[in-house]
Amino acid sequence: xxxxxxxxxxxxxxxxxxxxxxxxxxxxxxxxxxxxxxxxxxxxxxxxxxxxxxxxxxxxxxxxxxxxxxxxxxxxxxxxxxxxxxxxxxxxxxxxxxxxxxxxxxxxxxxxxxxxxxxxxxxxxx
Numbered sequence: 001x002x003x004x005x006x007x008x009x010x011x012x013x014x015x016x017x018x019x020x021x022x023x024x025x026x027x028x029x030x031x032x033x034x035x036x037x038x039x040x041x042x043x044x045x046x047x048x049x050x051x052x053x054x055x056x057x058x059x060x061x062x063x064x065x066x067x068x069x070x071x072x073x074x075x076x077x078x079x080x081x082x083x084x085x086x087x088x089x090x091x092x093x094x095x096x097x098x099x100x101x102x103x104x105x106x107x108x109x110x111x112x113x114x115x116x117x118x119x120x121x122x123x124x125x126x
Contacts, residue, residue, distance in 0.1 A: 002117035018027040024048045027080075027088065031096035045052070049073055050091055 027050055029041035053071035066083045076094035079101070083089055092100055 029093035030090040
């Protein structure tokens with residue numbers, strides 16, 4: 001295989017960078033820090049991973065409207081808000097998901113069970 005000489009044009013089309021970036025945008029953790037240190041979170045996750053997790057959740061019959069759902073990715077549990085049309089509105093990283101879940105459990109009426117964490121991890125490459 002011979003590599004092209006630097007400065008020569010290739011016959012292969014160059015993808016439009018804007019199009020490539022739109023194909024899999026990252027979703028950043030929506031935590032504003034109101035539950036803990038007051039700083040916005042900088043963690044993010046590929047949008048395709050979250051969308052696939054929401055699709056699996058909906059196909060299993062566990063989703064019949066807009067709602068929060070847990071999913072596992074790379075050994076950690078994330079929390080996202082999925083819309084009935086298949087889009088995902090936002091995500092919480094594992095640390096802020098745990099803080100939010102703990103905060104929510106303190107405010108639950110007695111006898112109500114918190115939403116459970118996923119029992120499987122998505123086998124996605126991202």
